[in-house]
Amino acid sequence: MARKKSSQLTDSEQSIMEVLWQKGEASVRDIADALSEDKASAYTTVQTMCKILVEKGYAEFRKEGKAFIYAPTMTQKEARQGALASLLNRFFGGSPEVLAQHLMQETDIELKDLAALQRQIDASKD
Numbered sequence: 445m446a447r448k449k450s451s452q453l454t455d456s457e458q459s460i461m462e463v464l465w466q467k468g469e470a471s472v473r474d475i476a477d478a479l480s481e482d483k484a485s486a487y488t489t490v491q492t493m494c495k496i497l498v499e500k501g502y503a504e505f506r507k508e509g510k511a512f513i514y515a516p517t518m519t520q521k522e523a524r525q526g527a528l529a530s531l532l533n534r535f536f537g538g539s540p541e542v543l544a545q546h547l548m549q550e551t552d553i554e555l556k557d558l559a560a561l562q563r564q565i566d567a568s569k570d
Contacts, residue, residue, distance in 0.1 A: 451500055452530060453523070460493055461502060461516060461523065469515035471508075 463470055463478045472491045479485035494514050497503040505514045536542040
């Protein structure tokens, strides 16, 4: 039985989206070059990943001569919101409170970071 395709970004797709968010739009060559600064990326692999991003709704493309130019269809903030909603629903019963409790118990969050969060909470009450 075929595995259900995930709407969430894989690590490789996330890397490509980071390039698109930074540049606004880019050709497959531009993306491959940007990714190669950290790790060698084959042109055909990047091309395939870009097509998947289009299928998932994260990117769109236009043809310019022989090149395909890709652009994000959502902001990084919108993608984060979607990923967070998915995380909340899958692992925390849709509860931000349970997630916050988990973060406080399972991570080494510093007191200054907690104080900054409290200031944000207090400011949002106004």
